[in-house]
Amino acid sequence: MRIAALGALGAVGAALSYFAAGPARFWVNWIVWMLFLASVGLGALFLVGLEHLFIARWSVPLRRTAERVSGLVVPAGVAAVAALGSLRVLYPWTRPEAAAKAVLAAKSAWLNVPFFCARTLLCAGIWAFSYRFFLGGSLSQDASKDPAMNLRARRFAPVFMSLFAVTVTITAFDWISSLQPEWYSDIFGVYLFAGVFLSGLAGTAAAVLHLSGRGRLPGVRGDHLYNLGALIFAFTVFWSYIAFAQYMLIWYGNLPEEIVWYKSRVEGRWLPVILFLALLRFAVPFAALAARDAKKDGRRLLWVAWLVLFSHWLDLYWLVYPELGIGPRFSWPEFSFALMFVCAGLAWMRRQLTLGEDMPTGDPFLKEGLEFRL
Amino acid sequence: MAEALLPEGLREPALTDGAITLGELDDRVLSVPETRPPAKWFAAFALTSAISAVGLACIAYTLYTGIGAWGNNSPVFWAFDIINFVFWVGIGHAGTLISAILFLFRKRWRNSIARYAEAMTIFAVICAAIFPLIHVGRPWLAFWLFPYPNQRALWPNFRSPLLWDVFAVNTYFIVSLLFWFLGMVPDIASMRDRAKDPRLKFAYTALSVGWRGSAEHWQHYEKAYLLLAGLATGLVLSVHSVVSFDFAVSVVPGWHMTIFPPYFVTGAIFAGFAMVMMVLIVVRETMDLKHLITMYHLEVMNKVILGTSCLMGYAYMMEGFTAWYSQNQFIHHAFKQYLWGAYGWAGWTVLVCNVLIPQLFWSSRLRRSYPSMIFVAAAVTIGMWFERFVIIVMSLQQDYLPSSWRLYQPTLIDFGILLGSFGIFFSLVLLFARVLPVIATTEVKAILPGYQPAHGGDHDRA
Amino acid sequence: MTEPSAARAWAVIGLFERPEDLLRAAARLRGSPLGRVQAYTPYPVHHLDEALGLRRSPLGGMVFVMGVLGALTAFAFQYWMSAVDYPIVTGGKSPRSWQAFVPITFEVMVLFATLTAGLGMLFLLNRLPDIFHPMLASRAMEKITRDRFALALESSGGQGVDVDAAKKVILELGAQEVEVLPLPAPAPAAPLNFLLGLGGALVAACVLAGYSTYWVIKLYPELPPMSHMERQPRLNAQSPSGFFKDGRGMRPAPVGSVARGHRPYLIKTPEEAARLVNPLPRTTETMEKGRVLYAVYCRVCHGFLGDGRTTLTSAYGAKPADLRIKRLALAPDGTIYHAIMVGKNAMPSYAYELKEDERWAVIHYLRALQRAQDARESDIP
CATH class of the missing domain: 1.10.760.10 (Cytochrome c-like domain)
Incomplete structure (x- = not known):
């Protein structure tokens, strides 16, 4: 109830901001939060696909939680369709004067409104289908105990991986990169993927710790948490590697059409933001999870998970917000959006956490997963 | 649910064919260095040594006459020397992937092939190191690359990616050697205790630094192995990323790509797996190791090849898309050259060998047949070599100044050194196969069915 | 099995066939007053450290500290060399461009950390190399590295282990074989003649190498490789050359050519x-x-x-x-x-x-x- 009230408050504030702070600021916040929800859901979906691809058995007891978290792709998809309204406001290539710029005119085969909308719908459709496929199969297995579902999921997993790679790349290029349509960086899809998987892992870890704290995941022990923690640790390093490689190559090449993107993101008032991001997204999780025992420690993992989620939001904010050209701001419009989307996400998760059993009881590997030892 | 009730695709495969006891494992693997190699081995070694001799002769000729003996020209200043360097460093990465990354993922099938793959890493890095060394022209001055206090009061340029390479490759070699040696210490201890000749016994004792296999030894050893695996994983990512920086920090169209670091790492693992695959098939057939290196091992490796091939496809797709999306006329031109320029055939070879042919492995029947494995592995090796050719030669031959455009033609000396590097690599592989334990017996012992105390015992309360 | 006459021994070793037996025995023998309990296995057996109550390996902390030290060292050196001692602008980058120092910083960090992990484990924690350890002289060792699991009661502080009591305990725990290592602790035999021969050969090789180096340097004080670039055929000013038919090195100007700063002179008389x-x-x-x-x-x-x-x-x-x-x-x-x-x-x-x-x-x-x-x-x- 409190969540609904706070969410409603946030929604009112967000709606007000459309008129008081201008549509550009409204849509920028909307896109940041839409991408945030999509990231957590997609990351969890990727985790599920990964388990099926590698026939991983340790993660079976956690799979239902990941499947439930991946349900965030549904509200994210709705938010993405709504965000299509931002195209004329935020995206320079939709404006009539873009046709006069030779570079943008040449890109219009890709950057045009109908194709953009089609791509968005296609991506959202693929995610929703994959989510339904994995979750639906898993839920029906609760009753049927039929191992054939594992086989079907396993066959679908490589296809899902390919679709996932393409759709995440399209999302990165369309929703973030094309805010500055002259800019290009071919690693950008992988950059977003690193953040997506990291936030999905963090979302799953937070949900797992929430449930096991209430005794709903009996048998989930430090060994399972260790693996989750190790994945978060590994992908923290991976994200830092990709982020640094992209920055360093563009800094070194110093080409005008590339460096301009970083100029508006690492200089002036954005410098503290990026330093803060490096600290929160790399240094703190790295130091917190480096030791072996730290990864098994539920309390530590919980705050690291929330930190990772926060830093992913900060990352998206840092990617999208500078296009407004007003510097980093966090005032009442941003706060309202945070309230609205966090409450919506939590409310949705509350619903998700009632789906089926807490563990995939029909999965033939559940017992083996519960017995997993390092 | 019992394994037997599961559909076949979900069953956990056995890592060895049939039941093998600890002693049998030693008898099978450690007896190899104790026996005289067969005539076939000598014939093969003679062949590879002859090929190495050709390469060494070409290197000697290069050192005597200077690198004008190669086909390099202006503007193609980098050619076979750097192509071969990148190629061989990449081959090495598969070994580290198998020994370190799969160890971290607790993929137990790696245990029986890890030793071989690690050895191949070291040999590949040795082959790779030859090329930058002769590429500098006066290798006896190569020590200038290191920052040592000197009378000229000069320091190397730490902003140069080529210097990063020196540090990365040297570190990689040292770490790989250490990893390999540490893994071998308990095995050499086993060989020590099998040896009858007191001289041999003493030599093995010294080499195994007096390893006793006490519980404390193993405890520290396992911790060290885990830490080394973690560090080597970061290292393997960094090494080929640094190699890619050699290109990507420049502004040469076709080189300045932000996707280069992960793309190079993937390509390295891809090519390395293909090479490990080919060697493993030969080892498995000739050394009677079919029970330890099973068809399952080969199939999983083929899946890795398929997966990395798809990642390569993604990288090519992104490069192609960005070449168009950037609307940068120079990148545009470079990419048209890749497929429709003077060396367009090389570009198509890369696409066919690296992306199309490995797709055969979607079929489980082809994943399990020798001819298709060898076909794909050979195609990948060729494709990955040509990929470096495309990146290096084709990007250089048409630079920003059309008046300096020039085609590149390798000389016989270039081919001789390339051939010789294969000879050196396979000579070392053959030598290793007869001198040291080719399978990490202690690691395989630890995963043989029934040789780890079952869970849930009275000791397992923690 | 030879029974030593003394009632005290350096170690009493029991061999087990199955790892489970070893674990059970180790847990029971742990803390025995008879001597230091040590287990030997052919491969790492899970949970043996818990059964013996070993302290956790401090290697992780050591590696972390050395890794940080490596990174700091590398970064500080690069910064000092490039920005302090000899500041120079290359590639349009400031001498203080920290971005360019990151790759080497990472590599040196890994180098320090891995050397600590590998060599620290062998030399510091496991106190190797120790090629004359008494255990290496035991017959049990040959079986341990092959397929047997050993539990030993070892002398701590030099006063030895009570043989009879130790044997009794170990046999009760289910050991198939027992071996007694006598006091004073035996050392594995070293092939002395072989080692002397090896050393002699080494010395001879050094002497030979030294002499040959000396004479090579004396006879050929200068061996410049690629010297053909210095000795290539070329024209020297004011010197004859066999390259041209007229034998002159300096070439007359071609007919009709006009030198810079000169005009053709067409006047005849x-x-x-x-x-x-x-x-x-x-x-x-x-x-x-x-x-x-x-x-x-x-x-x-x-x-x-x-x-x-x-x-x-x-x-x-x-x-x-x-x-x-x-x-x-x-x-x-x-x-x-x-x-x-x-x-x-x-x-x-x-x-x-x-x-x-x-x-x-x-x-x-x-x-x-x-x-x-x-x-x-x-x-x-």
Whole structure:
């Protein structure tokens, strides 16, 4: 109830901001939060696909939680369709004067409104289908105990991986990169993927710790948490590697059409933001999870998970917000959006956490997963 | 649910064919260095040594006459020397992937092939190191690359990616050697205790630094192995990323790509797996190791090849898309050259060998047949070599100044050194196969069915 | 099995066939007052450290500290070398460009950390190399590295283990075999002759290598590789060369070529040349320039004063003209210019030595010389 009230408050504030702070600021916040929800859901979906691809058995007891978290792709998809309204406001290539710029005119085969909308719908459709496929199969297995579902999921997993790679790349290029349509960086899809998987892992870890704290995941022990923690640790390093490689190559090449993107993101008032991001997204999780025992420690993992989620939001904010050209701001419009989307996400998760059993009881590997030892 | 009730695709495969006891494992693997190699081995070694001799002769000729003996020209200043360097460093990465990354993922099938793959890493890095060394022209001055206090009061340029390479490759070699040696210490201890000749016994004792296999030894050893695996994983990512920086920090169209670091790492693992695959098939057939290196091992490796091939496809797709999306006329031109320029055939070879042919492995029947494995592995090796050719030669031959455009033609000396590097690599592989334990017996012992105390015992309360 | 006569031994070792048996026995023997409990296995057996109650390996902390130290060292050195000791801008990057120092910082961090992990484990924590450890002299070792699991009660502090009590305990725990390592602790045999031979060979090799290096350096003090770049065929100035048919190294200019700063001279006869007019104004600078050039090119034959008193000996053969004579004093500038251009009698052409304005400057100076030595009374002020 409190969540609904706070969410409603946030929604009112967000709606007000459309008129008081201008549509550009409204849509920028909307896109940041839409991408945030999509990231957590997609990351969890990727985790599920990964388990099926590698026939991983340790993660079976956690799979239902990941499947439930991946349900965030549904509200994210709705938010993405709504965000299509931002195209004329935020995206320079939709404006009539873009046709006069030779570079943008040449890109219009890709950057045009109908194709953009089609791509968005296609991506959202693929995610929703994959989510339904994995979750639906898993839920029906609760009753049927039929191992054939594992086989079907396993066959679908490589296809899902390919679709996932393409759709995440399209999302990165369309929703973030094309805010500055002259800019290009071919690693950008992988950059977003690193953040997506990291936030999905963090979302799953937070949900797992929430449930096991209430005794709903009996048998989930430090060994399972260790693996989750190790994945978060590994992908923290991976994200830092990709982020640094992209920055360093563009800094070194110093080409005008590339460096301009970083100029508006690492200089002036954005410098503290990026330093803060490096600290929160790399240094703190790295130091917190480096030791072996730290990864098994539920309390530590919980705050690291929330930190990772926060830093992913900060990352998206840092990617999208500078296009407004007003510097980093966090005032009442941003706060309202945070309230609205966090409450919506939590409310949705509350619903998700009632789906089926807490563990995939029909999965033939559940017992083996519960017995997993390092 | 019992394994037997599961559909076949979900069953956990056995890592060895049939039941093998600890002693049998030693008898099978450690007896190899104790026996005289067969005539076939000598014939093969003679062949590879002859090929190495050709390469060494070409290197000697290069050192005597200077690198004008190669086909390099202006503007193609980098050619076979750097192509071969990148190629061989990449081959090495598969070994580290198998020994370190799969160890971290607790993929137990790696245990029986890890030793071989690690050895191949070291040999590949040795082959790779030859090329930058002769590429500098006066290798006896190569020590200038290191920052040592000197009378000229000069320091190397730490902003140069080529210097990063020196540090990365040297570190990689040292770490790989250490990893390999540490893994071998308990095995050499086993060989020590099998040896009858007191001289041999003493030599093995010294080499195994007096390893006793006490519980404390193993405890520290396992911790060290885990830490080394973690560090080597970061290292393997960094090494080929640094190699890619050699290109990507420049502004040469076709080189300045932000996707280069992960793309190079993937390509390295891809090519390395293909090479490990080919060697493993030969080892498995000739050394009677079919029970330890099973068809399952080969199939999983083929899946890795398929997966990395798809990642390569993604990288090519992104490069192609960005070449168009950037609307940068120079990148545009470079990419048209890749497929429709003077060396367009090389570009198509890369696409066919690296992306199309490995797709055969979607079929489980082809994943399990020798001819298709060898076909794909050979195609990948060729494709990955040509990929470096495309990146290096084709990007250089048409630079920003059309008046300096020039085609590149390798000389016989270039081919001789390339051939010789294969000879050196396979000579070392053959030598290793007869001198040291080719399978990490202690690691395989630890995963043989029934040789780890079952869970849930009275000791397992923690 | 040989029974030692003493009741105390360095170690009593029991061999087990199955890892489970070892674990059970280790857990029971743990903390035994008889001696230090040690287990030996052919491969790492899970949970053995818990059964024996071993302390956790401190290696992780060591590696972390050394890794941080490696990173700091590498970064500090790079920064100091590139930005402090010899700051230099390369590639348009500031000497303090930290981004470029990251790759090497990472590599050195990994190097420090891995060397700590590997060598620290072997040498510091496991106290190896120890190739004369008593256990290596036991017969049990051969089975341990193969397929047996050993539990040993070892002497701590040198007073030895009570053999009978230890044997009893270990057999009760289910050991299939028991071996007793006597006191004083045995050491594995070293093949002395072999080692001496090896050392001798090493010394001989060093001596041989030293001598051969000495003689090679003495006989060939300089062995410059790729020296063909220095010794390639080339032309030296003022030297003959077999490369050209005429045997001359320096090449005459091709017919019809015009040198920089020169114009083609198309006049054939002194009469035609008489029409030329000196284009230079008669200024102090021109005179000074003419004086210097005259001194360089003309003086050696025509003398300081233009009087034909040559500094050449009579061996030269020709007699240079006295430039003061009336005919030359009255000759137009163009006639003298023509003589400089094409030569006269024994005098060669000076067309290549002097540029056009230099020739005219020399003529101005020559006029001054002529006039200076043909003074009249009216010249006296």
